[in-house]
Amino acid sequence: MKALDVMKSLRQDKRLLLGLTAVVALAAAMFFFAGGNGNNGIYYETVIVDRGPIRSVVTATGAVRPLVVVEIGSQLSGQIAELYVDYNDPVSQGQLIARIDPQTFETRVRQSEADVAVAMANIAERKAGVLRVENDLGKAERDLERIDALAARGNASDATLDAAQTAVDNAKTDLASAKAQLQNAEATVLQRQAGLEQARIDLGRTEIRSPVDGIVIERSVDIGQIVAASLSAPVLFQIAQDLSQIQVEASVDEADIGSVKAGDPVIFNVDAHPDIQFSGEIDIVRLAAIELQNVVTYTVVVSAQNPDRRLLPGMTANVEITTGEREDVIRVNNSVFRFNPGIEVPENLGQQRGQGGDNSRRGNNAGSGGQFDQIMDGLGLTSEQRDQISQRLGERRQRNQGRQGRRSESGPGERRGDNADRQSRRRQRQDAYERLLADILSEDQMAQYRSAIRATRDIRRAVVWTPSEDGPVPVPVRLGITDTHNTEVIGGLEEGDEIIYRQRRVPK
Secondary structure: HHHHHHHHHHHHHHHHHHHHHHHHHHHHHHHHHHOOOOOEEEEEEEEEEEEEEEEEEEEEEEEEEOOOOOEEEEOOOEEEEEEEOOOOEEEEOOEEEOOOOOEEEEEEHHHHHHHHHHHHHHHHHHHHHHHHHHHHHHHHHHHHHHHHHHOOOOOOOOOHHHHHHHHHHHHHHHHHHHHHHHHHHHHHHHHHHHHHHHHHHHHHHEEEEOOEEEEEEEEOOOOEEOOOOOOOOOOOEEEEOOEEEEEEEEEEEOOOOHOOOOOOOEEEEEEEEEEEEEEEEEEEEOOOOOOOOOOOEEEEEEEEEEOOOOOOOOEEEEEEEEEEEEEEEEEHHHHHHHHHOOOOOOHHHHHHOOOOOOOHHHHOOOOOHHHHHHHOOOOOOHHHHHHHHHHHHHHHHHHHHHHHHHHHOOOOOOOOOOHHHHHHHHHHHHHHHHHHHHOOHHHHHHHHHHHHHHHHHHOOOEEEEEOHHHOOEHHHHOOOEEOOOOOEEEOOOOOOEOOOOOOOEOOO
């Protein structure tokens, strides 16, 4: 019996020990899961600031288009007599692809040739008329000379002399008229020849030829169909010049278009090949907005290679535009920006943190010179350049302190203003720094400085919350690019910091 009692006692002690272990483990798990902070029964769940890559993308949809599509039409009206190509047929430049019935145009050519022959015969006739009038003029001039000699000896009357002179004048007038008629006949020949040339051109246009090398992607006519080209040239064929290169015309929402620019890398896929990922880059962002049912989008043209002809015109492409990519940066989960403990954030929060002893965060704060110092460190400044910049910054700081003193004497200033005002003041400071550095930095250094400043203009600001014994503490941060999970932290946090993303009340 004693042995049995001992075994029962051991089993009871074991169950008690296991129960105590489970309670301790549960308490430890709650403490660990809640971030180790509690206040009035409220526990805060946290995430850790870490390092890693971030890829910011903009998604859109678009249609695959050939890089160059040539629409081939007809300048003539008539009946399609012959077709030499069909869908997907390759064609070369100058190749005959269709023919309009040429009989009518051949008749016009023959008629024009006859008109030219008649005009040439008319020229020969007019030339003969000119020779006849020239002969008449020569005879009249000789008669005038004989009568003038007789009149000088008194053997011819004045009336006879006047008649001979009149005959010469009339012959000259006839000659001028005959030459004018000859010129008119020659002009008529040119006119008839132009008509003949036009008739031959029209006859040649009955042969529809490809102007480029490519593939027929559309055929709009059949043999026997009547083509009417009265108002505009009807489109008979569409030829894609080169399907080894394509473009995607994607529609990007107006909320995302600000971060998209030419040269951004793009990856996309199509439903026909869901397992294949195609790549390209943005060729142009078209400025014309498209509004449909109060939704504004912009067309972004993506150029890509298609060497194996997998991408066909008209396919729908699901596009991801990489607007920014960072490797090994400080980042935080996006869930922390949705947390709001209901505590009012002081307006001068950024200044308060900038005045503290946390040097690492003060240097990265948007209101301090840490950002400017980081840009300067990347320019490879000489010691002389650094001395000049330090001197000018000191002079500028003294002027600013003097202006602030005068404003404090005149009375309390206005409130800091909204975000637009802050952005305007920030741009003014950046312009002032650029003028300060203009004659100190080299051209290459100045270009690097401007590029770095443009990159900082996309920086956003936010407030996150860290746990403490007294509750959540607000921390102002500066943010860079973001993806669906994480956001780059440019200033305000360090790797390993603990940030609240949710609070829970533990039931009593």
